[in-house]
Amino acid sequence: xxxxxxxxxxxxxxxxxxxxxxxxxxxxxxxxxxxxxxxxxxxxxxxxxxxxxxxxxxxxxxxxxxxxxxxxxxxxxxxxxxxxxxxxxxxxxxxxxxxxxxxxxxxxxxxxxxxxxxxxxxxxxxxxxxxxxxxxxxxxxxxxxxxxxxxxxxxxxxxxxxxxxxxxxxxxxxxxxxxxxxxxxxxxxxxxxxxxxxxxxxxxxxxxxxxxxxxxxxxxxxxxxxxxxxxxxxxxxxxxxxxxxxxxxxxxxxxxxxxxxxxxxxxxxxxxxxxxxxxxxxxxxxxxxxxxxxxxxxxxxxxxxxxxxxxxxxxxxxxxxxxxxxxxxxxxxxxxxxxxxxxxxxxxxxxxxxxxxxxxxxxxxxxxxxxxxxxxxxxxxxxxxxxxxxxxxxxxxxxxxxxxxxxxxxxxxxxxxxxxxxxxxxxxxxxxxxxxxxxxxxxxxxxxxxxxxxxxxxxxxxxxxxxxxxxxxxxxxxxxxxxxxxxxxxxxxxxxxxxxxxxxxxxxxxxxxxxxxxxxxxxxxxxxxxxxxxxxxxxxxxxxxxxxxxxxxxxxxxxxxxxxxxxxxxxxxxxxxxxxxxxxxxxx
Amino acid sequence: xxxxxxxxxxxxxxxxxxxxxxxxxxxxxxxxxxxxxxxxxxxxxxxxxxxxxxxxxxxxxxxxxxxxxxxxxxxxxxxxxxxxxxxxxxxxxxxxxxxxxxxxxxxxxxxxxxxxxxxxxxxxxxxxxxxxxxxxxxxxxxxxxxxxxxxxxxxxxxxxxxxxxxxxxxxxxxxxxxxxxxxxxxxxxxxxxxxxxxxxxxxxxxxxxxxxxxxxxxxxxxxxxxxxxxxxxxxxxxxxxxxxxxxxxxxxxxxxxxxxxxxxxxxxxxxxxxxxxxxxxxxxxxxxxxxxxxxxxxxxxxxxxxxxxxxxxxxxxxxxxxxxxxxxxxxxxxxxxxxxxxxxxxxxxxxxxxxxxxxxxxxxxxxxxxxxxxxxxxxxxxxxxxxxxxxxxxxxxxxxx
Numbered sequence: 008x009x010x011x012x013x014x015x016x017x018x019x020x021x022x023x024x025x026x027x028x029x030x031x032x033x034x035x036x037x038x039x040x041x042x043x044x045x046x047x048x049x050x051x052x053x054x055x056x057x058x059x060x061x062x063x064x065x066x067x068x069x070x071x072x073x074x075x076x077x078x079x080x081x082x083x084x085x086x087x088x089x090x091x092x093x094x095x096x097x098x099x100x101x102x103x104x105x106x107x108x109x110x111x112x113x114x115x116x117x118x119x120x121x122x123x124x125x126x127x128x129x130x131x132x133x134x135x136x137x138x139x140x141x142x143x144x145x146x147x148x149x150x151x152x153x154x155x156x157x158x159x160x161x162x163x164x165x166x167x168x169x170x171x172x173x174x175x176x177x178x179x180x181x182x183x184x185x186x187x188x189x190x191x192x193x194x195x196x197x198x199x200x201x202x203x204x205x206x207x208x209x210x211x212x213x214x215x216x217x218x219x220x221x222x223x224x225x226x227x228x229x230x231x232x233x234x235x236x237x238x239x240x241x242x243x244x245x246x247x248x249x250x251x252x253x254x255x256x257x258x259x260x261x262x263x264x265x266x267x268x269x270x271x272x273x274x275x276x277x278x279x280x281x282x283x284x285x286x287x288x289x290x291x292x293x294x295x296x297x298x299x300x301x302x303x304x305x306x307x308x309x310x311x312x313x314x315x316x317x318x319x320x321x322x323x324x325x326x327x328x329x330x331x332x333x334x335x336x337x338x339x340x341x342x343x344x345x346x347x348x349x350x351x352x353x354x355x356x357x358x359x360x361x362x363x364x365x366x367x368x369x370x371x372x373x374x375x376x377x378x379x380x381x382x383x384x385x386x387x388x389x390x391x392x393x394x395x396x397x398x399x400x401x402x403x404x405x406x407x408x409x410x411x412x413x414x415x416x417x418x419x420x421x422x423x424x425x426x427x428x429x430x431x432x433x434x435x436x437x438x439x440x441x442x443x444x445x446x447x448x449x450x451x452x453x454x455x456x457x458x459x460x461x462x463x464x465x466x467x468x469x470x471x472x473x474x475x476x477x478x479x480x481x482x483x484x485x486x487x488x489x490x491x492x493x494x495x496x497x498x499x500x501x502x503x504x505x506x507x508x509x510x511x512x513x514x515x516x517x518x519x520x521x522x523x524x525x526x527x528x529x530x531x532x533x534x535x536x537x538x539x540x541x542x543x544x545x546x547x548x549x550x551x552x553x554x555x556x557x558x559x560x561x562x563x564x565x566x567x568x569x570x571x572x573x574x575x576x577x578x579x580x581x582x583x584x585x586x587x588x589x590x591x592x593x594x595x
Numbered sequence: 596x597x598x599x600x601x602x603x604x605x606x607x608x609x610x611x612x613x614x615x616x617x618x619x620x621x622x623x624x625x626x627x628x629x630x631x632x633x634x635x636x637x638x639x640x641x642x643x644x645x646x647x648x649x650x651x652x653x654x655x656x657x658x659x660x661x662x663x664x665x666x667x668x669x670x671x672x673x674x675x676x677x678x679x680x681x682x683x684x685x686x687x688x689x690x691x692x693x694x695x696x697x698x699x700x701x702x703x704x705x706x707x708x709x710x711x712x713x714x715x716x717x718x719x720x721x722x723x724x725x726x727x728x729x730x731x732x733x734x735x736x737x738x739x740x741x742x743x744x745x746x747x748x749x750x751x752x753x754x755x756x757x758x759x760x761x762x763x764x765x766x767x768x769x770x771x772x773x774x775x776x777x778x779x780x781x782x783x784x785x786x787x788x789x790x791x792x793x794x795x796x797x798x799x800x801x802x803x804x805x806x807x808x809x810x811x812x813x814x815x816x817x818x819x820x821x822x823x824x825x826x827x828x829x830x831x832x833x834x835x836x837x838x839x840x841x842x843x844x845x846x847x848x849x850x851x852x853x854x855x856x857x858x859x860x861x862x863x864x865x866x867x868x869x870x871x872x873x874x875x876x877x878x879x880x881x882x883x884x885x886x887x888x889x890x891x892x893x894x895x896x897x898x899x900x901x902x903x904x905x906x907x908x909x910x911x912x913x914x915x916x917x918x919x920x921x922x923x924x925x926x927x928x929x930x931x932x933x934x935x936x937x938x939x940x941x942x943x944x945x946x947x948x949x950x951x952x953x954x955x956x957x958x959x960x961x962x963x964x965x966x967x968x969x970x971x972x973x974x975x976x977x978x979x980x981x982x983x984x985x986x987x988x989x990x991x992x993x994x995x996x
Contacts, residue, residue: 032692033717037685044681137776137805144781144803148732150713161717162688235681237709237732239778241806242680278677282686287636287675 008185016181020174027163036158036166042275043169044231047176048248049255049267051223054180055216056253057261058189060196061117065106065125067248068132069099069221073228075136078147078238089155092229099225100218102132107217111210117199126249133244146239149232168230176223177268183219184264187458187466192216193262194455197444204406206430206459206509258301260308262446269309274298318448321487328484357382357513357544358403358434363412365395365402365568372398374568376412380513385535385545387559387576389552391588395568396548397439400515403546404436405429416513433461433512437502437519443490449501450486453477453508460509473508480504480534496527503534513544520551532557564588627670628663628934630655630924631690632700633707638678640704642906643913647703647725648673649903650917653895658921664928672696676707684710691718697934700920701738703913705729705779712738721936721943723923725916728779733961737940741920742912743876743952745966746959749786752874752968753827756787756853757794759872759970759982760825763993767824767851771800773814773838774829780855784829791827799823806831815841818849825851832858839867850996859978860907868973870994875971876952877915878980880988889951892918911978919950 027036052066073095080086080094106128110121136142157167183189191212194202203209232238251274252267259270277297281290305312358380365373373395380386388396401407403414405426414422416432435456443452453476457469464472477483480500485493493501499519506514516535520528532554539545539558549555555562555576562579564572566588572579579585632651634644655671663669672694676683683702690696691714699715701708701724708724709732715722716735726742727733733740745751760766770791774784781803791798800821802814815838818826826849828835835854842849853872854862862868877883879897884890893910900908910918926948927939947956956964970982972993979988 032689034685034689034691034693037688041681041685134805138803144776144778145729146778148709150709150732150734231681234684235706235710236713237680237706239706241777242706247679278682279685282633282674282677282682287677290675291637291677 008182012181012185013178016174016177020170023170024167027158027160027166033160033162036160036162038279040162040166040169040234042272043166043173044227044234045251045255045271045275046173046268047169047223047227049252049259049271050176050180050264051220051227052249052252053256053261053264053267054183054192054223055213055220057256057267058183058192058196059213059216061213061217062119062122062253063125063220064122064249064253065128066220066224066252067244067246068125068129069103069224070228070231070248071129071132071136071243072099072102072221073225074232074238074243075141075147075228076225077229077232078149079141081152081232082147082149082238088152088233092226095225095229095232096222097225099228100222102128103217103221104214107214111213111217129244129249133240136244137240142238142240146237149236149238152233152236154233165230165234168233172223172226172230173268177265179219179223180264180268183216185466187469188212188215190451190455190458190466193447194444194459196262197446198442200406200426201438201442201444202459203426204404204430204436205456205505206427206461208425208427210425254298256308258298258308260310260312260314262307263310263314266308266310273309318487318489322485322492325484325487355382356380357417358546359413359415360403361413361415363399363402363414364410365398365407366410371410371568373402373409376565376568376570378563378570378573380544380546382512382544383539383542384560385539385547385558387555387562388546388548388565389550389555389562390565393567394565394588396565397517398568399565400436400517400546400548403429404434404515427459430460430509431463433510434515435460435506435509435511435513436515437499437506437517439518439521441490441495441498441502443498443501443505445490448487448489449477449482449493449504450474452490452501453504456505457508457510461512462508462510469508473504476504476508479507479537481530495522496524499523499527499531500534503531503538507538507543511543513546514538515546515548517548518550520549520554528554627668628665628698629670629672629694629696630698630700631672631674631687631694631696633674633676633683633686633690633702633711635678635702635704635707636673636675640678643703644678645903645905646900646913647917649899649905650896650914651700651921653892653899654918654921657895658925664925665932665934671700676702678704678707680706680710683707684714687711687714691715691720698924698928698936698939699723700924701725701727703917705732709733719936721927721940723920723943725920726913729782730961730963733963736962737936739923739940739943739957739962741923741950741955742916743919743955743965743967744963745968746961746963748966748968749782750790751966752783753787753790754794755966755968755982756827756872756874756970757790757796759993760851762982763995765995768797769799769821769823770796770825770827771802771818771821771823772798772827772829773800773802773804773818774827774855775806775808775831775834776803777806777829777831780829780831783855784827787827787829796825804834806834808834809837811838811841812844814838815845815847818842819845819847823849825849825853828852828854830854831856833861835871836861836865836868839865839871843867848996858907859909859911863907863973863978864976870996871973872981872993873971873978874912874968875978875980876912876919876967876969878911878971878978878988879909880979882986883951883980886951888922892951909978915952919952919955922950923948923955 056063076095076098077091080091081088154161154164157164191207194207195209255270255274256267260266277294356379361377363376402409450473454469454473457464457472562576564585571584572582636644655669659668674686699720699722701722703725705728708727712735721737723739727740730746772788835857879893896910927942931938931942947954953967969980969986971978972981979991980986981991981993
């Protein structure tokens with residue numbers, strides 16, 4: 008977290024706080040209030056939707072909940088305005104949490120379904136408010152409500168409320184962006200399932216993000232009730248609010264903490280620039296045209312464009328530095344570093360799996376598997392295609408919940424728990440087809456796992472540590488590259504670096520060698536040996552038999568989901584059942 | 596430090612962009628009188644705003660031809676409030692504190708007018724406005740409504756309607772009240788229920804729908820089943836047309852149907868709109884057009900509205916209220932020989948002003964005066980006033996199905 012940015016936000020807030028006493032026309036207070044208003048709404052929307060990718064069209068509902076909480080309590084129940092503010096925040100946040108608690112449990116409600124569902128919440132809430140004594144139809148009038156004195160005039164007081172809230176919102180947005188929490192949210196955005204397996208408590212994080220997003224929208228609503236002074240359902244719950252905040256965020260850049268604020272400023276200024284009666288229609292058309300052009304040619308928004316430039320520059324500088332340091336190998340591999348070896352322990356079980364089964368619609372992918380993995384060993388898990396190897400990895404990493412059976416890790420039962428508990432207990436995995444977080448650099452991908460895996464490091468600590476693992480994987484020259492810029496070999500090594508950064512006690516390697524050239528396989532084998540030398544226990548799923556024979560201490564063979572053999576590699580490979588599984592039975 | 600520099604640069608850009616929003620310098624003696632307004636030139640309310648804009652342009656052009664106000668030309672500054680009350684508020688702040696206009700003219704929709712009224716109140720400006728629908732909400736002592744609803748239209752308007760129907764050949768005995776929950780409509784419908792009860796009409800159905808509803812089939816079916824003599828429809832815009840179309844699909848034609856604020860063109864021209872009743876303050880026929888000012892305005896408006904491609908080029912409530920607002924302002928300035936807001940307001944409170952919709956006064960609750968609402972009916976594809984008889988079109992009387 009940059010102190011300069013925090014001080015910059017606070018400094019800008021304090022500087023703007025002097026405005027009402029400078030004698031500028033009150034219009035500027037009113038106009039700037041509207042800028043702050045849209046900034047708060049757009050930035051708060053972004054905390055859920057931009058950071059996690061859960062695209063909400065329901066921000067109008069949470070904003071409306073805040074408006075009506077204040078309007079009802081101040082306009083009808085006679086509460087002082089300031090007493091209604093916590094209520095506006097709480098009502099909106101509670102609405103979001105109740106919605107999220109249900110919706111986030113259903114993994115299919117993502118993308119457009121989530122957007123539609125949140126939009127539906129807006130209509131439902133509007134209907135409830137319209138048809139109950141909260142409003143009942145005529146709207147709520149707040150002209151008689153006393154405005155707390157925060158400035159030399161009423162306009163100035165409302166301006167100050169907007170300014171304070173906008174400053175607070177930007178600070179919160181930046182704090183989340185630069186924190187471990189924010190990294191978890193960005194991981195959810197890129198691949199929620201992987202994020203959960205890497206240790207991010209996705210359900211909890213989404214709920215927190217939604218609560219903060221809704222609470223800030225409610226706060227903006229509470230203040231806005233006072234600003235508009237006449238609150239009606241049709242105005243409050245119109246589609247304008249969600250549409251505007253989405254546009255502002257996209258225009259400014261939804262992956263940046265200040266992007267939506269920039270979008271809010273641009274759109275609000277553009278709309279005001281064209282309020283002259285002679286150019287109103289033309290102006291609206293021009294605004295629409297500008298937005299279309301920006302979205303077409305700057306899909307990541309204004310801040311995305313800036314970030315893109317900075318990213319490209321960093322990648323170019325790193326590549327040039329690597330080229331000058333090692334011109335022959337720069338394009339493919341940086342010098343490989345060796346980590347200090349750890350003591351190699353064997354014999355005590357680290358993982359115990361008892362009667363483990365997993366069925367998909369009645370088809371048993373794993374059938375009553377019982378095995379143990381000893382501390383410090385490399386256990387090879389082999390079997391023909393469809394034998395259940397990947398399912399085993401998915402169940403033991405928590406990605407799938409088992410249908411039956413027990414998973415004991417260091418004597419603690421993990422079966423049925425969320426995947427992030429597995430990661431936090433010390434289990435890490437790689438994916439057969441690499442699944443890096445696509446919008447995070449190599450460095451961020453590795454650091455993220457350090458934060459949420461078994462290590463549980465702070466963000467700063469994890470970023471420092473990530474350098475070591477990137478160097479270990481020979482990717483230091485690509486530290487700032489995005490995964491899309493890497494070749495398959497580098498992506499596989501990124502998977503390894505990421506798994507290592509979790510400081511796992513047990514590492515599940517799912518076909519890390521597939522798709523690699525013989526030379527690259529040798530490099531990978533060497534690296535796996537070095538990982539084992541550090542004392543990490545490994546379960547190694549692989550089809551490349553020379554690697555299996557070279558690396559494993561023991562092997563387990565699965566066929567049709569059942570364990571058919573286990574023991575020393577060469578002995579097991581000679582068992583009839585294993586030969587039959589691989590080669591089929593002779594029918595002479 | 597780089598971040599700090601960036602923030603400073605952003606702040607500078609933001610400050611520069613504000614410069615675009617600043618208006619011209621304060622007017623001086625001898626220069627044009629600058630009157631500032633907002634209208635919903637874009638957004639959902641824009642169709643009606645164009646009526647107000649055209650009316651204002653016609654009035655100001657004519658006023659300037661006549662020498663302007665107190666010998667000074669009038670410059671009308673119109674800004675687009677984008678159909679949003681919060682934008683209306685900010686733009687009125689701009690008109691008063693930055694553009695420093697001499698006088699204000701109100702917008703036309705209830706929400707925007709309330710926003711403008713708040714600003715006018717803070718800066719002690721007189722605000723004459725066009726079509727404000729909920730008199731009980733207007734608390735400012737220097738606001739003046741050009742739409743003569745009276746202080747309690749929820750009671751007086753239904754009474755006018757029931758008076759008209761009582762004088763018809765076959766007065767209704769049963770009533771169905773179906774209404775939108777649009778604020779300025781809903782309270783009128785609730786008022787109609789109370790008045791109907793007091794006058795002995797039996798309510799056979801009461802239904803509400805949310806503003807924005809498009810499915811009127813179930814409501815039409817319920818009305819048909821209730822078999823009322825009169826359907827009081829609390830509608831706004833095209834809601835009434837949609838309800839009548841839904842009734843038509845059920846082969847049902849209500850014996851009498853009243854619509855609160857229908858879109859005038861579509862209701863008059865739709866076949867199912869035949870004999871529809873509504874309220875008005877002005878229609879394009881005698882005796883309104885016996886007033887030469889009104890006749891001249893009607894002729895100019897018709898011509899300009901047709902040229903501008905308006906779907907309904909006749910003068911009715913919106914245009915008449917807008918024209919009236921300008922008449923009130925001119926009358927007050929001329930009488931007081933002043934642009935002082937307080938003097939203008941005091942004069943309007945103390946005097947009656949002849950306008951194209953009748954004589955207006957502002958000495959009753961919340962600065963409202965008489966309820967001048969009349970009853971009109973679609974006859975031969977046109978709206979004609981049928982009640983009270985003094986304002987009825989020549990030879991026109993209320994027709995039943």
